[in-house]
Structures are given as structure tokens and as C-alpha cells.
Amino acid sequence: MSAPGATPxxxxxFTGAMRILAGLLEARTGQILSESRIWxxxxxxxxxxxxxxxxxxxxLVSQLLASTESNLTxxxxxxxxxxxxxxxxxxQTFDMLYRDLLPQLSSSKQDxxxxxxxxxxxxxxxxxxLAMQLRKDAGRWQGWRIQILATDISTAAIxxxxxxxxxxxxxxxxxxxxxxxxxxxxVGDDWKVSDELRRMIEFRVDNLLEPKASSGDYDLIxxxxxxxxxSLERRQKVFSRLAEHSRQGSYLILGAGETVIGQTDxxxxxxxxxxxxxxxxxTEKINQPVRKTA
Amino acid sequence: xxNCLVVDDSKVIRKVARHILESLxxxxxxxxxxxxxxxxxxxxxxxxxxxxxxMPVMSGMEFLQELSRTKMDARPKVIFCTTENGIGHxxxxxxxxxxxxxxxxxxxxxxxxxxxxxxxx
Ligand SMILES: C[S@@+](CC[C@H](N)C(=O)[O-])C[C@H]1O[C@@H](n2cnc3c(N)ncnc32)[C@H](O)[C@@H]1O
Ligand SMILES: [Mg+2]
Numbered sequence: 001m002s003a004p005g006a007t008p009x010x011x012x013x014f015t016g017a018m019r020i021l022a023g024l025l026e027a028r029t030g031q032i033l034s035e036s037r038i039w040x041x042x043x044x045x046x047x048x049x050x051x052x053x054x055x056x057x058x059x060l061v062s063q064l065l066a067s068t069e070s071n072l073t074x075x076x077x078x079x080x081x082x083x084x085x086x087x088x089x090x091x092q093t094f095d096m097l098y099r100d101l102l103p104q105l106s107s108s109k110q111d112x113x114x115x116x117x118x119x120x121x122x123x124x125x126x127x128x129x130l131a132m133q134l135r136k137d138a139g140r141w142q143g144w145r146i147q148i149l150a151t152d153i154s155t156a157a158i159x160x161x162x163x164x165x166x167x168x169x170x171x172x173x174x175x176x177x178x179x180x181x182x183x184x185x186x187v188g189d190d191w192k193v194s195d196e197l198r199r200m201i202e203f204r205v206d207n208l209l210e211p212k213a214s215s216g217d218y219d220l221i222x223x224x225x226x227x228x229x230x231s232l233e234r235r236q237k238v239f240s241r242l243a244e245h246s247r248q249g250s251y252l253i254l255g256a257g258e259t260v261i262g263q264t265d266x267x268x269x270x271x272x273x274x275x276x277x278x279x280x281x282x283t284e285k286i287n288q289p290v291r292k293t294a
Numbered sequence: 295x296x297n298c299l300v301v302d303d304s305k306v307i308r309k310v311a312r313h314i315l316e317s318l319x320x321x322x323x324x325x326x327x328x329x330x331x332x333x334x335x336x337x338x339x340x341x342x343x344x345x346x347x348x349m350p351v352m353s354g355m356e357f358l359q360e361l362s363r364t365k366m367d368a369r370p371k372v373i374f375c376t377t378e379n380g381i382g383h384x385x386x387x388x389x390x391x392x393x394x395x396x397x398x399x400x401x402x403x404x405x406x407x408x409x410x411x412x413x414x415x
Contacts, residue, residue, distance in 0.1 A: 086407070174411075177394050
């Protein structure tokens with residue numbers, strides 16, 4: 001996992017405005033834009049320019065620098081973030097959760113409290129997929145207190161997630177037809193998720209670089225496809241934060257192409273559950289920088 | 295290699311579906327209506343059928359009903375793929391035995407995820 005964009009090639013050709021905007025995104029979110037995405041900044045920001053009656057990126061940047069109006073900054077950040085997601089993304093992961101990992105948590109936790117954190121949940125598909133997996137096994141969770149916290153830095157993504165409204169394209173990606181029929185109802189051209197699922201999840205705007213919404217220990221943390229474009233230092237810092245919000249034996253799930261190797265000692269590949277990581281005992285090491293391997 | 299029978303009276307849709315399916319390493323055969331599809335299934339059972347709703351000669355629903363009446367060694371998975379996007383149609387198709395349902399227009403990601411859901415890939 002290298003950070004594209006960290007070593008600029010022909011980036012000399014980027015305009016000052018492009019650099020400032022990419023820099024703003026990185027400072028706020030940790031996301032480093034690849035060169036090809038820096039080239040597309042203007043396209044990504046077209047709607048923001050239009051909405052504010054601005055002619056070009058230069059005008060936008062001067063507005064950003066001049067004003068303390070945080071709505072404009074939010075709009076810019078929202079437009080530059082990659083919110084790509086889908087229901088049951090990496091189906092095997094959700095199968096594994098349903099078949100193995102969640103049952104293991106239910107048999108090992110005497111307190112009958114299950115706490116899950118979806119960090120970087122985008123528009124909510126990941127958290128709703130989890131909720132569906134839990135409801136599919138309702139008997140097992142009878143009498144449990146289940147808490148799902150789903151956070152994202154994008155205010156736009158979180159408000160869409162909270163609305164529970166998904167387009168036809170959204171519900172076709174990864175969602176089985178029986179789950180669509182069971183958990184959604186048509187509203188105009190869109191589909192609305194049932195209140196029963198929505199009540200299971202608390203969606204909050206939160207920045208992983210300085211998380212405030214999360215508290216205490218989570219039994220399971222999903223942080224998938226969020227840190228791919230973070231610098232190594234930022235990734236290490238976020239892993240420490242995730243470790244602080246878990247206990248020995250908690251599980252962490254990353255995206256299909258992500259790993260903890262060379263990033264943190266706080267989590268190690270789980271022997272029981274493929275693709276998941278277990279919080280290690282050696283907490284004293286958590287805040288020490290890990291040497292870069294590859 | 296898995297086989298998919300694409301059943302649609304529109305040549306364009308068959309071509310689009312073929313293109314996507316072949317990119318997913320699936321072997322494609324085509325039928326232009328339900329009757330044609332049924333005949334082909336009797337000769338060789340595909341792993342999955344991508345099925346249009348409205349077609350001349352025999353509709354997708356009629357095909358599905360005939361298919362469940364026909365004795366076969368194995369049953370293909372059936373994915374409806376149609377512009378009938380109302381919840382009534384979806385429910386009727388699922389009740390008639392469809393395994394999955396794709397609303398047109400669809401794209402590669404959609405088809406790929408539906409094929410994963412029915413276990414073909
Ligand atoms: C590519 S999406 C992945 C969504 C989902 N986890 C999945 O795997 O399908 C990455 C999400 O991380 C969010 N994100 C990026 N930087 C973040 C940060 N510093 N704090 C919280 N969320 C962040 C983005 O807004 C985006 O919604
Ligand atoms: Mg037709």
C-alpha cells in the first residue's frame with residue numbers, strides 16, 4: 001500500500017489552485033489524491049463552482065482562504081472524497097461475518113452487549129449490510145443490546161446514509177433480491193430502507209484522524225477502503241486510535257486489498273477468521289512507530 | 295467455465311449482456327424468446343439463465359413456469375433481467391422461482407454481484 005501522489009512526477013504542471021485544494025483535502029482528511037485524481041479536481045468541483053456562481057478553481061480557492069464559512073469547505077471536501085461503496089461489498093467478508101465471526105462473538109460475550117463500529121461508512125451500505133446479517137440470525141441475538149456506530153467525515157455521505165434512501169443502481173449492487181424485498185420499500189424511483197434496520201445504526205459525522213463520536217471498546221471494527229490513500233504515519237496513528245477503541249480479542253476488518261502488516265503491532269491476522277485481524281495483547285507497543293517494511 | 299443462456303428478444307440487450315458475461319469468463323449462448331430458451335435448456339442445461347420478461351412467442355414468466363414443470367437433472371439459476379421495475383413484478387418473479395432480479399438498465403458491477411449472489415461466480 002503505497003500512497004499515490006506522495007511522490008509527484010509531472011505534478012509541476014498542476015496549477016496552484018489544484019495543489020492548494022489537494023493540500024486542503026489531505027490536511028482535513030488524510031486522503032492523498034493520486035495524480036490522475038488531481039487532474040480531475042476541476043471536474044469533481046464543477047457542481048460546487050456552479051452552485052456558488054464561481055468561474056474557476058482560482059476563485060474558489062480565494063473564497064476558501066478569505067472566508068471562515070465552513071459550509072463551502074465541507075462542500076469542497078465532500079466533492080473530493082471517494083465515497084465508492086456497495087451493499088455486501090466483498091461478499092465473502094459478509095458471509096464470514098455471518099457464518100463464523102458474529103456467532104463466535106455471541107458465544108464468547110457473557111454481557112450480551114455487542115458493539116460494532118463502521119469507521120468510514122460512506123453512504124451507509126456497509127452498516128446496513130451488517131444490520132441485515134444480524135437480523136437474519138435474530139434468534140441468536142435475542143436479549144442482546146446491539147450497538148452499531150457508523151461514522152464518516154463526509155457530511156453529505158452521512159446525511160444520505162441517515163435518509164436510508166438508495167437509488168435503483170445502489171440497491172442492485174450486491175443486494176440480494178430477497179433482502180431488497182424484505183428490508184426496502186419503493187419510494188418514487190428510489191428504495192427506502194426499513195425503520196427496523198435504521199434504528200439499529202447510529203450515523204455520525206466524525207474524522208478518523210481525531211475521532212470524537214466513538215467511545216469505549218468495540219467488539220468489531222470495520223475500517224474498509226478508508227486508509228488506502230493515507231500516508232504511513234497517518235495510517236499508524238489511525239490504527240492506534242482503533243486499538244484504543246477495542247479490547248484484547250476484538251476484531252478488525254479492513255478492505256480486501258489492505259493489511260496491518262508493517263503498519264501496526266496492535267492487530268494481527270486472525271487464525272480463525274480469514275480476512276480479519278485480532279487485537280493483540282501487547283498494548284504497550286501500540287503508540288510506538290512501526291518500521292516500514294516494503 | 296460456466297454457461298449462461300441469455301434470453302431476450304432485443305438483439306442489442308443480448309449483445310450487451312454477452313459482452314459483460316464474456317468479460318467475466320462466462321460462456322454465452324443466446325435465445326430470442328422463452329420457447330427457444332426452453333428448447334435449448336432441454337438440450338443442454340446452462341448454469342444460469344438471464345431472462346427478459348416481455349418477449350414474443352413465450353414470455354419470461356411462461357418460460358419460468360414451464361421450466362419448473364419440466365423434468366431435468368439439474369436446474370439452472372434464473373436471473374430475471376427486465377425493464378419491469380415495479381415491486382409487484384419483482385415479487386411475482388421471485389414467487390415463480392426466480393433466484394435473482396436485475397432491473398434494466400444494468401451495468402457490469404450489478405450483473406457481477408448478482409452472479410456472485412446466486413453462486414455462479
Ligand atoms: C471508498 S469509501 C469506503 C466505504 C466503505 N467502508 C466500503 O468499504 O465500502 C471511503 C470512505 O472513507 C471516508 N473517509 C475518508 N477519510 C476519512 C477520515 N479521515 N475520517 C473518516 N472518514 C473518512 C470517505 O468519506 C469515504 O466515505
Ligand atoms: Mg423484451
